[in-house]
Amino acid sequence: MSAVPTIPGDDTLLDCLIIGAGPGGLTAATYLARFHRRILVVDAGSSRARWIPTSHNCPGFPSGVHGTTLLERLRDQATGYGAPIVEATVARLEREDDGFHATSGDGQHWHARHVILATGIVDRMPALEGLSAAIDEGAVRLCAVCDAYEASDERIAVYGPIDEAIGHALFLLTFSRDVHVVPETSRRADADRLRRAQDADITVHPPAESMAYDGECTVVEFDGVPPQRFATLYPTLGGEAQAGLAHALGARCDDNGELIVDEHQRTSVDGLYAVGDVVSALNQIAVAVGHAAIAATDVHNRLPRNFREHRETQPETAPDLPSPASAPTPPETHARH
Ligand SMILES: Cc1cc2nc3c(=O)[nH]c(=O)nc-3n(C[C@H](O)[C@H](O)[C@H](O)COP(=O)(O)OP(=O)(O)OC[C@H]3O[C@@H](n4cnc5c(N)ncnc54)[C@H](O)[C@@H]3O)c2cc1C
Incomplete structure (x- = not known):
């Protein structure tokens, strides 16, 4: 069954707020939604992956996949399991007693026990006509x-x-x-x-x-x-890590401003995780997706247990759980390269 994800209210304490809906953030959202966690994704809509004409090294796409097609599929997968995605830019992230308080540029607020930062980098582009x-x-x-x-x-x-x-x-x-x-x-x-x-x-x-x-x-x-x-x-002009929210909280970073994480994707700020290009690591889709799986599983394991109730009292039970619609797979886009 596929339902339109419900956006939690301002006063809800989320298990995890995911900032960024590129391959990293969307994968983290799918994992946490499938762990039956209360999450929200906030995204400014400028994933680097949208620039990809056709990726030929993305696992599972032998004929290649267009960046926007990949993003659509990852988004369908996350929202299909009930992950809500809000279009906004998180302008401020602050610590509070039970986790974090995030504020968007347009004045929305969210509270979360954990935050996964999946905000990527912005490439410095050359001056080149066309x-x-x-x-x-x-x-x-x-x-x-x-x-x-x-x-x-x-x-x-x-x-x-x-x-x-x-x-x-x-x-x-x-x-x-x-x-x-x-x-x-x-x-x-x-x-x-x-x-x-x-x-x-x-x-x-x-x-x-x-x-x-x-x-x-x-x-x-x-x-x-x-x-x-x-x-x-x-x-080879490099890029600018979109890590300002973490820097403001004192998170450790390398000389390029990219975040340093441990083997669970934890930054040096307790409860704050980082995945994908914003991390000091190889900038690849497969890496972002791997980071996200590790971070989401660690977040789930650190949260208070969310044992299911018995079938008779559990509000929503299988087979009525959200899952991506069984729509036909969209055709892949093939460019000449
Ligand atoms: C031309 C090109 C070709 C590429 N080809 C390949 C390829 O073939 N194979 C491969 O593996 N990789 C490829 N890459 C790299 C790949 O696109 C990145 O590694 C991947 O997109 C990283 O994913 P991410 O989730 O970390 O970040 P992104 O995909 O960049 O997503 C970050 C998201 O966070 C959002 N965001 C940032 N700040 C905020 C904020 N404050 N509040 C809310 N949202 C915010 C952004 O708007 C964006 O949507 C290519 C990149 C480019 C530019």
Whole structure:
């Protein structure tokens, strides 16, 4: 049976508030809803996964899956088990006696014993005319671990701070022998890095003056030398961890602001968990989903027991429990890459 999830009232003490509805937050919601816990997901609607044209390394999708299709399926699964999702941005998170108090930018309030932060990162994007179309077509790619296989044997450029770009270019040699570095600025490279790039036949170009997608390739213009066209461009500009709510509570983080967690996904703030890209770890869907399974199970095990009543007195019993509608599986979206 599938029902529309009920949004708990402001004064309800939730077992867990999940902030963020990307792969991490939605998986945590599915687990906790299936543990019969009282939860709520709050989401600002900008999952990184929405940028994915087609993911080919997401477990269980041999023909690939579009990022938005994956998000829809994860959402259907969570809401199908009764997890309510509210569209809002949590602006403040504070400790209180029995847990946490969260306030959204539009003035909504929630109280929860535990919080799972699944807020991700925001990529720093390059100034590149036609960027959105280039990402859609796989001409600009943001995650070599995810999709360098699809760029195998292409002419690849890495754009960013020179030392990071050389490091990334060395990684990309697994996929192509035609790898170039386009520095973001004229800052000199570390001598050892530069030598390693030269030894590996990586071409280091002058800093880019401008970049534009021409419908097929990225064209990079330089000062005084002819432009270059690249079938694939990987920016290495990093991203900004969306961890401000945890930083404000004093949670430990690494030099990039990403949260440090233990083997249960607990941050250094008691009751506050972190999963997915916001954690100091590999930024991948499979990792976010794994983090979420671990965090949700730990939250469940730390909460007071919620033993079922006997069938005669339990308000809602099988087979009338919520479960995702038995709707036909939506078709997968196949892009050319
Ligand atoms: C172009 C591209 C291609 C990629 N391809 C792949 C791939 O093929 N395979 C792979 O494994 N990974 C891929 N990734 C990486 C993958 O998208 C991320 O690892 C994954 O989305 C991380 O999930 P998450 O749940 O941690 O964060 P996200 O998916 O980013 O979700 C975070 C959510 O939290 C919300 N949020 C943030 N702050 C707040 C707040 N204060 N209040 C409420 N909500 C908030 C955001 O709006 C967002 O909806 C790709 C990424 C990009 C950009």
